[in-house]
Structures are given as structure tokens and as C-alpha cells.
Amino acid sequence: MIKAGIVGGTGYTGVELLRLLATHPDVTVSCITSRSEAGLPVADLYPNLRGHYDLAFSEPDVETLKSCDLVFFATPHGVAMRMVPELVSAGVRIVDLSADFRLKDLSVWADWYGMPHESGEWAEKAVYGLPEVARDAIRDAQLVANPGCYPTAIQLGFLPLLESGLVDPSRLIADAKSGASGAGRQGKIGMLHGEIGESFKAYGASGHRHLPEIRQGLSAIAQADVEVTFVPHLVPMIRGIEATLYAELKNPADFERLQTLFEERFRDEPFVDVMPQGSHPETRSVRGANHCRMALHRQEDSNIVIVSSVIDNLVKGAAGQAVQNMNIMFKLDETQGLSAPAFLP
Structure with missing residues (x-):
């Protein structure tokens, strides 16, 4: 069973990750962080998850996250690049849904995001996670930059x-x-x-x-x-x-x-x-x-x-593709947890 953590769980991509992982047979979500909602039960913020999670949001704590097999970052830009180096050094695998590791030219990244990049080494090592192009590289990656929508x-x-x-x-x-x-x-x-x-x-x-x-x-x-x-x-x-x-x-x-x-x-x-x-x-x-x-x-x-x-945009453009990348990284069936058809109307 993969022990997963989510950093930044109160946004739309965070709750979409929770929705998809709730029925994933090979994953358990052990922690989900939010500075603004720390202590609040997940199901109180997102009633659609009642009965699926008894977790409460917690403050981001690197030591707690180090106990995870994989951590998803569903955060604004600038957060993951500061936390990822310590986590990957501890052997945690990462799927980053923010833009922090998508661009290889860090001067271009700094121009567009208005701050210097603080993790150039891992920006270079990150695998851009478009499975239809980079499946083999994703399989062995420690850090996957999930593509934008x-x-x-x-x-x-x-x-x-x-x-x-x-x-x-x-x-x-x-x-x-x-x-x-x-x-x-x-x-x-x-x-x-x-x-x-x-x-x-x-x-x-x-x-x-x-x-x-x-x-x-x-x-x-x-x-x-x-x-x-x-x-x-x-x-x-x-x-x-x-x-x-x-x-x-x-x-x-x-x-x-x-x-x-x-x-x-x-x-x-x-x-x-x-x-x-x-x-x-x-x-x-x-x-x-x-x-x-x-x-x-x-x-x-x-x-x-x-x-x-x-x-x-929230599934193949964000959380679904992140779960797809996780499945590839852990050599699971790529469709695991993602096989439900679209909902209509």
C-alpha cells in the first residue's frame, strides 16, 4: 500500500486528488496539509468526502511528510521548490502539480513567476510528466513535474x-x-x-x-x-x-x-x-x-x-494526470483509480 501525502489540500486540485485517491485500491492518504485550515476535518470542508476520510488538515511538517512514500504538491508556485530537496533526500518520491519544476530554463521561470528559483539542481533532474511522451522516464523518476492543464x-x-x-x-x-x-x-x-x-x-x-x-x-x-x-x-x-x-x-x-x-x-x-x-x-x-x-x-x-x-482541467489537466504518473512511478496498472467514465449531465 502506497502511503501518500498531499501538501496544499484545500484548492480544487487538492480535493480532486482526494476524490480520486479515495477509491484507489493501492493508496492510503496519511496526511493532508493546509496552513489556513489546520485542525479542520477534511469532510467538514468537502462534504462529498464524508465517509471516505477521517483526516483533518494539518500544518505542513517535513518530518511527517518524510514518512510518506510519495507526496503530491497541490500548492501555489514557490512552495514545492523549497520543500522538495529535503523530501527527496529522504527518499520520498514527488509529483508536483505546481509550476515549480516544469521549466528547464530557470531564468525564464524567474521572469514569469517573479522570483528566483531556489532548487536548480532538482529543476534539472525533474521529469516532465506527460505520460504519452515520457512514460519510461517517469517510471524511474524521483521527482515528476505534472504538466499544466x-x-x-x-x-x-x-x-x-x-x-x-x-x-x-x-x-x-x-x-x-x-x-x-x-x-x-x-x-x-x-x-x-x-x-x-x-x-x-x-x-x-x-x-x-x-x-x-x-x-x-x-x-x-x-x-x-x-x-x-x-x-x-x-x-x-x-x-x-x-x-x-x-x-x-x-x-x-x-x-x-x-x-x-x-x-x-x-x-x-x-x-x-x-x-x-x-x-x-x-x-x-x-x-x-x-x-x-x-x-x-x-x-x-x-x-x-x-x-x-x-x-x-482538474483531472487529465491536473489531479488525474498526477495519479496516472504515480501509478507509473510505482509500476501499478496505469489506469488504477482512473477508470470511471465521465459524468453526465
Whole structure:
């Protein structure tokens, strides 16, 4: 039985981790931390977990966390990088859901996150945890940097196109939309229902923190520098991301073999579903599930291939992918604890 701890349990990704791990047959959650809610029973804050946990939130304590086999960090940036070195030195394995270890260029990280990085050694050693690309490295990793939500949907959608070299890597566009839970659980006026209801807007169009992560991941896939234009949008729903991706085919005739290319690339991936060409994946079809669904399109007489990619930002975009990485790290069935279908309506 894997003894797991969660640092930062009161946000949406923290409670999603608790929900998924509650029925995982090979995991027991031994501690969950929150400075603001220390002493409060988990089920009092999250009534959906009544009967599943008798834990209370506790202050983060490194000595307590050292008794765990694995610790999930579901914290704001800047927290994990200060605690991880001591934990990994004690033999604890880490899945970090924050952005602290995703970028290899720490000067870029400092520019985007407004502080110097304090754990350069482990930033270099961290494995970027996109299972469909780095499964072998994840299996032996001590520290896994769980990908961001937008980067997950975008990288998976572009993956076969860049691996095959069929598109121009300098002309990629990612037009992505997310529900409000992507902004976290903190109280923000701009995220009140009265502010976002009946509205739809772009944000971060001049630059977003996920852009360098997306660029880094796509460049690694393409084995060449890529140029990608990424614009996120906020839509008035709770969960879900839809990324509409555009790439220019070097040879328009290649479109005829793309469906087969995508189906073959993801045939053995348990959490990627390539739908029939011309389909329109819906975010509700992955709500609460650890799946990415995608479909290919091409408009008449165009050399632009369009990929629609959908995920639940809290599951495949965060907590579900973290559990998937944990399963790989401990050589469990990769789908363990993640096999439930999406919930409708």
C-alpha cells in the first residue's frame, strides 16, 4: 500500500486528488496539509468526502511528510521548490502539480513567476510528466513535474503532427478555452459568477505563464524550435478545456493519412481517444474523467489541419494526470483509480 501525502489540500486540485485517491485500491492518504485550515476535518470542508476520510488538515511538517512514500504538491508556485530537496533526500518520491519544476530554463521561470528559483539542481533532474511522451522516464523518476492543464491539451493535440514532421513548426496556433476552476479556489472578484456569467473573454493574449511550458514541450517533441501563438479564454462553466489547434501542412495531400496517423500513435494510450474525423469533442464528454478526446478537421482547399482537443482541467489537466504518473512511478496498472467514465449531465 502506497502511503501518500498531499501538501496544499484545500484548492480544487487538492480535493480532486482526494476524490480520486479515495477509491484507489493501492493508496492510503496519511496526511493532508493546509496552513489556513489546520485542525479542520477534511469532510467538514468537502462534504462529498464524508465517509471516505477521517483526516483533518494539518500544518505542513517535513518530518511527517518524510514518512510518506510519495507526496503530491497541490500548492501555489514557490512552495514545492523549497520543500522538495529535503523530501527527496529522504527518499520520498514527488509529483508536483505546481509550476515549480516544469521549466528547464530557470531564468525564464524567474521572469514569469517573479522570483528566483531556489532548487536548480532538482529543476534539472525533474521529469516532465506527460505520460504519452515520457512514460519510461517517469517510471524511474524521483521527482515528476505534472504538466499544466492548457499544455496537456495542446501538446497531446499537436503530438503526432510534430513527431511525424508533417507540419511547419514555425506556424502553430493554439486557441484554448477553460472553465473557471482553472483559476483556482481563491476569492477573486473577477471570478465571481456575476462577473463571468453570460460572458466570454480572452485573457493573457499578450503572454501567459503556460506559453514557455507549451513551447518547451512542443520543441522537445519536434526536436526543433517551434513558434506557437497561444491565446487562452475564460468561458462561464466550471470544468473543462477545449483547445482548437491549427498547423500548416507541408504537403496538403498528407491530410488523407492523418486520421490513421493519430489513431496509430494513440492506440495504446489508455487516456487518449481519437474520434472519427470531423467530430466535435465536447468538454462534457470528459468531465470528471482522465481522458483527452480529440478530432481532426480540414476546411475545403486548405493546407491547415485543425485539431480539437478536450480535457477536464482538474483531472487529465491536473489531479488525474498526477495519479496516472504515480501509478507509473510505482509500476501499478496505469489506469488504477482512473477508470470511471465521465459524468453526465
